[in-house]
Amino acid sequence: MIAKVGLDGHDRGAKVVARCLRDAGMDVVYTGLHRTPEEVVAAAVQEDVDVLGVSLLSGAHMTLIPRIVALMRAADAGDMLLVVGGVIPDEDVPALCALGAADVILQDTPPEVVARRVRALVAARQPRR
Amino acid sequence: MFDADAIERIKAMRRDWEANELREFLARQPESRSEYRTGSGLPVERVYTPADIADTGFEEIGLPGRYPFTRGPYPTMYRGRLWTMRQIAGYGTGSDTNARFHYLIAQGQTGLSVDFDMPTLMGYDSDDPRAVGEVGREGVAVDTLDDVEALFAGIDLERISVSMTINPTAWILLAMYVALARSRGDDPNKLSGTCQTDILKEYIAQKEWIFPIRPSLRLVRDMIVYCAEHMARYNPINISGYHISEAGATPVQEVAFTIANAIAYVEEVTRAGVPVDRFAPRLAFYFIAQADFFEEVAKFRAARRIWAKLMKARFGAAQAESMRLRFHCQTAAATLTKAQPMNNIVRTALQALAAVLGGAQSLHTNGLDEAYAIPSELAMKIALRTQQIIADETRVTAVVDPLGGSYYVEALTSRIEAEVAAILRKVDALGGTVKAIEEGYFQREIADSAYAQARRKASGAEPVIGVNKFVEPPAPGAVEIHRVDPAVEARQIERLRATRASRDHARVAALLERLAREAADPAVNLIPVTIELVEARASMGEIVGRLRHVWGQYVETPVF
Numbered sequence: 187m188i189a190k191v192g193l194d195g196h197d198r199g200a201k202v203v204a205r206c207l208r209d210a211g212m213d214v215v216y217t218g219l220h221r222t223p224e225e226v227v228a229a230a231v232q233e234d235v236d237v238l239g240v241s242l243l244s245g246a247h248m249t250l251i252p253r254i255v256a257l258m259r260a261a262d263a264g265d266m267l268l269v270v271g272g273v274i275p276d277e278d279v280p281a282l283c284a285l286g287a288a289d290v291i292l293q294d295t296p297p298e299v300v301a302r303r304v305r306a307l308v309a310a311r312q313p314r315r
Numbered sequence: 316m317f318d319a320d321a322i323e324r325i326k327a328m329r330r331d332w333e334a335n336e337l338r339e340f341l342a343r344q345p346e347s348r349s350e351y352r353t354g355s356g357l358p359v360e361r362v363y364t365p366a367d368i369a370d371t372g373f374e375e376i377g378l379p380g381r382y383p384f385t386r387g388p389y390p391t392m393y394r395g396r397l398w399t400m401r402q403i404a405g406y407g408t409g410s411d412t413n414a415r416f417h418y419l420i421a422q423g424q425t426g427l428s429v430d431f432d433m434p435t436l437m438g439y440d441s442d443d444p445r446a447v448g449e450v451g452r453e454g455v456a457v458d459t460l461d462d463v464e465a466l467f468a469g470i471d472l473e474r475i476s477v478s479m480t481i482n483p484t485a486w487i488l489l490a491m492y493v494a495l496a497r498s499r500g501d502d503p504n505k506l507s508g509t510c511q512t513d514i515l516k517e518y519i520a521q522k523e524w525i526f527p528i529r530p531s532l533r534l535v536r537d538m539i540v541y542c543a544e545h546m547a548r549y550n551p552i553n554i555s556g557y558h559i560s561e562a563g564a565t566p567v568q569e570v571a572f573t574i575a576n577a578i579a580y581v582e583e584v585t586r587a588g589v590p591v592d593r594f595a596p597r598l599a600f601y602f603i604a605q606a607d608f609f610e611e612v613a614k615f616r617a618a619r620r621i622w623a624k625l626m627k628a629r630f631g632a633a634q635a636e637s638m639r640l641r642f643h644c645q646t647a648a649a650t651l652t653k654a655q656p657m658n659n660i661v662r663t664a665l666q667a668l669a670a671v672l673g674g675a676q677s678l679h680t681n682g683l684d685e686a687y688a689i690p691s692e693l694a695m696k697i698a699l700r701t702q703q704i705i706a707d708e709t710r711v712t713a714v715v716d717p718l719g720g721s722y723y724v725e726a727l728t729s730r731i732e733a734e735v736a737a738i739l740r741k742v743d744a745l746g747g748t749v750k751a752i753e754e755g756y757f758q759r760e761i762a763d764s765a766y767a768q769a770r771r772k773a774s775g776a777e778p779v780i781g782v783n784k785f786v787e788p789p790a791p792g793a794v795e796i797h798r799v800d801p802a803v804e805a806r807q808i809e810r811l812r813a814t815r816a817s818r819d820h821a822r823v824a825a826l827l828e829r830l831a832r833e834a835a836d837p838a839v840n841l842i843p844v845t846i847e848l849v850e851a852r853a854s855m856g857e858i859v860g861r862l863r864h865v866w867g868q869y870v871e872t873p874v875f
Contacts, residue, residue, distance in 0.1 A: 193433035193449055195522030198562050198649075201762055201875035202769045218873040219522050220437075222445070244433055245688065245799065249448025275687060276791060293653050293686055294782045296773040 187235040189217040189226040191254070194244035199272065199293075203239065206297035207304065223250055227257040230266060236308050237288075242272040247282065255286045267307050271295075322369045329364055337361075354607035355565040357730055363722035371729050375620065379674075379715045381635075383623035385616050385728065386716035387674040388639040393712035397425075398670075399677035400702045401478060401643070402695055405430030405454035407803045408810065409465030412455040416470060418692065422699055426508075426677060428478040429466070430454035430689075431488075436523050438484045440856030441807045451803035453689060454480075458811045458856070460849045463491040464498075473501050477508040478553070478643065478677075483525040485512040486534045487855050489541075489551070490845040498850075509550040509599055509643070512538055515576040515748060516555050518869070519757040520562035525859060528749055530866040533837055536583045541842040543594040550599040552580065553643060559757075560603040561649050563765025566614045567731055569603065571738035572757050574621060578739075579748035581630055591630045595637035604666040604673070605647045611666070612718050613727035615642070615673030621732055644675035653686040655781035656794050664701045671705055672718055678702055688796040759874050811854065818852040826851055827861045834865045 188204040190197055197219055208214045215233055217226055230238045240254060251270060258266060267288040274282070279290045288307050291300055317325070351359040360367070377383060380390030389395065402424055404415045416427055431454040434446035440458050441450045450456050457463060467477075472495070481488050489510050496506055514531040517524045524531070535552060542551035556564075556573035564572060577598065584594055602618065604611050622640040626632040646666035651659040660683050667680050680698040682690030690698070706712060718724045745751040752758075771777035778784045826848045833839040848858055 193437045193439070193445065193523075195517075197522055197873075198765050201873075202563075202766055204875045205762075205766050206769070216873055216875050218871055244449060245452045246433075246448035273686065273688070275796060276789075294779075296783075297769055298773060 187215045187217065187226075187230050187233060187237070188239045188241065189221060189230070190219045190241055191221050191223055191226055191250050192242065192244055192246050193220060194242060194246070195219055196243040196272075197241075199243070200239075200241040202297065203241070203271065203300055207301055210298075210301035210305075212301075212304070223253040223257055227254060227261055227263070230258075231261045231263050235266060236311075237267045237269055237304055239269045239271060239304075242270070242274070245273070247272070247274055248278060251282055251287065252285055258286075265311065267311060269304065269307070271300075316371070316373050317365045317369060322366050325364050325366050329366065353566070353610040353727070354605055355567040355610060355731070355734070357567070357610070357727070357734070360723075363726055365722060367722055367726040368729065371725055375729070376719055376725065382627070382638060384619040384639050386719050388619065388641050388676070390715075392674060392715040393671070393706075394715070397706050397712065398675050398702075399426040399476065400424050400699060400706075401426040401428045401677045401679055402699055403428040403430045403478075403480060403645075403679050404695070405432070406689060406797070407451040407800060408456060408807050409462040410468070411451070411800075411803070413466055413468050413470075415692070416466075419695070419699070420470075420475070422696060423703065424699060426476045426478065427470070428679060429480065431479075431481050432456045435855060436481055436484065438487075438525050438855055438859030440854050441804065441811055443856055447804075450807050452799050456803070456807045457488070457491070458807070458854045459814045459852050460491050460494055461810065461814050461852070463488075463495050467495060472496055472499070473505045479508070479510050482511055482514050482517050482521070482523055483531065484855060484859060485510045485514075486538050486842060486845055487849065487858055489538055490842060491849045493546075494846055494850045503545050503549075504547045506546055507548040509553045510538065511555060511601070512552040513555045513576065513601075515579055515752065516558055516573070518752045518871070519559060519572060519576075520564070520761060521558035522871070524869045524871075526862065526866045527869050528752065530834070530862075531869075532579070532583050532749070534841065535580060536587055537840045537842050539580070539584050539594050539597075540587060540589055540840060542597060543589065550597050553599045553601045554580065555601040557601050557603045557645055559761065560605060560647065562761050563768060564761045565764050566605055566607070566610055567734045568738070568760060568764060570614055570618050570621070570731065571735040571742075572760075573600065573602070574618070574625065574735065575739060575742045575748045575751070575757075577622070578625070578629070581626075582747075585630065591626070591632050592634045592637050595626060595630070595632055596634065596639075600640055600642040602642050602644055602675075603647050604644050604670040604675075606650050606662065606666065608665060608669050609718075609724055610727060610731075611669040612673045613724050613731055615644075615670070615675070616716070616719075616724070616728045617731040617735065618642070619674070620728070621735055641676045643677045643679070644670040644673075645679040646670070646681045648681050648685050650779075651681060651683070651685040652779060652782050654789065655787060656683050656686065658781055659683040659685065660697060660701065663698060664705070667701055668705055668709075668711070671711060672716075674716060684794045684796055687794060688798075691795055691797045693795065755872060755874050762875055814852050815854070822851045823848070823853045823857070826853060827857060830858065831861055831865050834862055 379387035538551040556569035560569040623638040682694030
């Protein structure tokens with residue numbers, strides 16, 4: 187699932203990534219814009235997704251990502267992988283990973299590399315119950 | 316421009332050149348690509364001659380300040396007055412941004428441009444749960460008239476023009492601006508500036524919306540009509556291609572979709588019974604300056620010619636001012652890279668030069684740290700200096716439309732005009748702009764172009780220095796970035812609460828009821844009641860929230 191949270195309307199990257207992953211053979215759900223963390227996590231749980239990709243270009247990632255992580259834990263979706271993308275300063279990457287993001291994919295990452303990293307994450311994960 | 320015999324002689328000369336010099340040279344040294352194209356994907360010839368513009372009469376090129384305005388909206392262009400150097404700024408509270416404005420004016424900036432934070436753009440108060448983490452971050456936070464007072468403290472609104480980048484809530488900001496001017500005793504007819512207001516491109520590209528399309532268009536109409544009556548020097552709308560391009564559209568699509576939106580606005584206002592020449596002179600445009608240098612110059616020239624012809628033929632405009640396209644320009648943020656960020660200064664300078672050679676009326680140059688955060692003070696200063704160097708050192712301002720008459724630029728200008736016309740016919744065939752938005756036509760076209768460009772960058776077919784060519788290992792801490800004050804949200808909420816505590820609640824409640832009543836009648840202009848509301852210190856969230864009950868919300872069907 188590719189998700190846009192908060193009021194940020196920049197969806198070019200999210201849509202290009204969604205399409206690249208679909209072209210790479212994955213099933214992709216795109217949430218559309220302006221979703222709350224609650225809406226995104228509920229949708230991800232409902233769809234039982236392997237990977238939740240959250241795109242943020244608004245600078246609000248250090249507020250919204252912790253909220254998403256907490257909601258994922260509360261929903262017992264601990265084996266769902268969270269990937270963050272968008273405009274993220276390098277200094278925030280370790281903090282996002284410490285919070286529980288499986289990967290942070292930064293600007294200018296080529297589409298094939300995004301698909302490869304997502305596949306690698308899923309392959310490395312413990313088999314799902 | 317050339318008689319038929321001359322064109323035949325030129326064609327014969329070219330055939331001879333191809334058979335001799337060219338063939339021989341290619342045999343020794345092949346060209347680096349099998350085909351060459353513009354940023355829009357239009358084919359590019361090796362060299363251009365008068366034969367390529369044989370069908371373009373000189374009347375199509377003409378003279379500056381005269382129909383069809385291909386060469387510029389004014390006869391003397393930058394010899395008479397330079398473009399307005401208008402760097403956008405906005406962060407934190409009104410007084411935080413006010414300090415940046417005073418800094419920019421001290422550095423020689425000649426107009427102001429305000430960026431608002433996401434909650435303000437989307438109509439949420441700073442204490443709304445949806446605003447958490449976004450208050451004062453990407454722009455300045457505005458909840459009530461008190462914030463606008465702080466924003467413009469010490470700035471003479473009759474002397475400096477102010478551009479406000481705001482769309483679904485634009486009419487509230489216009490009301491606040493008028494209320495502030497009135498409270499200072501300024502004459503609204505002397506206020507100059509622009510509100511972006513272009514809601515249609517939001518559904519297409521930038522994706523900041525609140526209400527469904529029809530009531531949103533009505534708000535735009537109300538602003539245009541109000542300004543035509545009360546604010547003689549104010550541009551109530553800035554019809555924008557910038558965001559369409561940034562979302563992925565090609566330059567041809569940028570112009571076509573922007574003009575399609577403009578057509579919808581003109582139709583909306585004329586339907587209300589306002590003659591086209593009453594309001595068209597104050598319609599302003601906003602385009603991007605992308606990386607393909609000559610295509611961008613041709614694009615600006617083509618846009619002016621298309622608009623002039625359209626206003627005359629389609630809408631029966633009679634005054635030259637109604638046909639004269641004026642535009643603000645911004646360099647292309649999405650071309651800027653996180654890798655090797657100093658390269659962004661060079662990219663921006665070249666894009667800015669294209670804007671100037673294309674005849675822009677005002678210009679924003681992006682900060683080198685665009686791919687990191689909103690710009691630091693240093694990044695903004697370098698961006699402003701870039702414009703000042705073009706203006707004062709290069710001497711490109713001495714001649715109007717210096718690329719006019721270039722066989723290539725003229726051929727490309729005509730080609731872009733034809734391509735845009737084809738798209739406009741398609742939009743008409745779909746039932747017009749609003750119908751095309753509802754059917755996702757523009758959105759799909761943009762998504763396809765964005766995807767195609769991502770593939771070209773990934774394959775290296777579209778080189779990006781530092782990203783897919785001449786790559787270096789990342790250098791941590793390459794630039795100093797703007798950090799948001801973590802206390803800003805609390806400070807802003809404190810301000811909002813203080814305003815709420817000191818106002819006349821019964822008056823605000825009564826005005827909100829009047830707003831709801833008037834909103835239900837499409838014939839009423841909503842600007843007067845909104846001015847009264849903001850004067851009574853109603854907040855943006857309250858005004859928008861009340862209208863959401865009347866009109867509902869827009870729901871997008873996303874396409875990717």
